[in-house]
Amino acid sequence: MSDTSDRNLNGASRAAALLLALGEEAGGKLMAMLNDDELREISRAMVALRAVPSETVEALCFEFAGRMGKASGVSGSAEVAEKLLRKMIPPGRVEQILEDIQGPAGKNxxxxxxxxxxxxxxxxxxxxxxxxxxxxxxxxxxxxxxxxxxxxxxxxxxxxxxxxxxxxxxxxxxxxxxxxxxxxxxxxxxxxxVQRDPHEKLAEIFNSFDRAVESRMFAALESRNQEAASRIRSLMFTFEDLIRLAPRDIQTVLRSVDSDVMPLALKGASDKIRDLFMSNMTERAAKMLREDIEALGPVRLRDVDAAQLAIVTTAKELAAQGEIEIGTGKEDDLVI
CATH class of the missing domain: 1.10.220.30 (Flagellar motor switch protein FliG, alpha-alpha superhelical domain)
Known part of the structure; x- marks a missing residue:
């Protein structure tokens, strides 16, 4: 591996070399003061950084601080960048930054x-x-x-x-x-x-709205950009879309949802969705669920929305884990 001289280092690489020279504790404290964009840029530079000789490190430190003791050479890697990030930054931010600089998560x-x-x-x-x-x-x-x-x-x-x-x-x-x-x-x-389609992110956001806010936002967006609104709608997965799940997948969802959530969610659901869930239960369980729904009495719409969102979120998590399959409703997903 060839050495990297001071002349070959750009701004982010110079900062990365300095942080590596400072070590985990001091470097971690400095990194904790950076915003996410700065962290991504410097972490990306750490991953790509070649061996930096001690002379170059000393020159960088002298330029930065005016005076510094003799420093040892440093070498960047994905492992070093991750270790420094985890030292001072919340885990959620670390995972997001590492995925941005290294690509999708995975063991190898x-x-x-x-x-x-x-x-x-x-x-x-x-x-x-x-x-x-x-x-x-x-x-x-x-x-x-x-x-x-x-x-x-x-x-x-x-x-x-x-x-x-x-x-x-x-x-x-x-x-x-x-x-x-x-x-x-x-x-x-x-x-x-490669950047993520912004419509996908917005579809997730719209999925999290209650139905009143969702309707208002869609009405406003459709008046300005009908194409974008249609694209977001096509990417959304709503409670009513559960009708696309196979019976075995519905049963998996039922086993994964808290028993007190289902009656509230079905209180405001269509007959088709109610029948879908109850047809995948035992006769006794379906009878008990009907009784639970009737016993609720009047409920607030936002509470129904929250319960339905919880079930949709559970279905998405199960799909991400490979436990169930969520179709898109497109021709490729049809079974003939």
């Missing part, structure tokens, strides 16, 4: 790649050697590999498939080289090149 590079959008991964592999593409696709899940291969141009896709047939003959050194390349060339730069 192959796990991370398995969570990258197939269009993004296909575009990247189109510019790589077919052997690299074959290695990557042989190590992600079959479902993810299939979606990526379908997006590759045909000459390349066939070449990749043929190479995947002999992928086991590759030496460990070659695999290690590809892993290192992917970590630096793809995963570290993923966040800066």
């Amino acid at each position: 590079i192959w796990d991370k790649l398995g969570k990258v959008n197939e269009s993004v991964l296909a575009d990247y592999l189109c510019h790589e050697h077919p052997q690299t593409a074959a290695m990557v696709l042989s190590r992600v899940t079959a479902e993810h590999a299939a979606r990526v291969i379908a997006l590759l141009p045909e000459p390349l896709s066939i070449d990749v498939i043929e190479r995947m047939l002999t992928i086991e003959s590759l030496q460990r050194e070659a695999i290690d080289d590809v892993e290192r390349t992917l970590k630096v060339d793809f995963m570290v730069n993923l966040a800066s090149s």
Whole structure:
């Protein structure tokens, strides 16, 4: 690994080298004073930082403070950046920043790649050697590999498939080289090149509104930007959308929801949704649920909204864990 001189360091890299030289305790205290944007920029520089010789560190410290004792060389890495972040910053912020600078969360590079959008991964592999593409696709899940291969141009896709047939003959050194390349060339730069669709974030926000606020916000947005409003609606998953769940998935949701939440949620639900849940219960359980709903009497609409949102949130969490499948209502999700 080549050394990095003072002349080759930009502002963020200089700050990263200084923080590393200060160590976990002092560096962590300084990092705790930075805002999220500054933390992302400096953490990204830490991850990409090469070995910095002691002479360069001393020059940086002299420039920064005017006077500093002899410092030792430092070397940045993802592990070092994470350790410093966790020293002084709340865990929630740490995870978000690490995902921004390293790409999707995962145990290793192959796990991370398995969570990258197939269009993004296909575009990247189109510019790589077919052997690299074959290695990557042989190590992600079959479902993810299939979606990526379908997006590759045909000459390349066939070449990749043929190479995947002999992928086991590759030496460990070659695999290690590809892993290192992917970590630096793809995963570290993923966040800066791929941004989340803002409509997805807004759909989550709209899902969290009570129905009065949601209606008001949609009315205002539709008057200004009908296309954006329609896009957000299509990405939302509401309580009524639970009708798309398979019976086994409804049963999983029922087992995961607090018993006092369901009567309140169904109090303001359509007959179709009520029938959906009750048809997936035993006759005795369904009878008890009907009695609980009747016993509630008049309830506030916002309390019903809160209960329904709790069930939707539970369904989303179960889907994220792979426990259930949430369809989109599109043609691809239909069963014939």
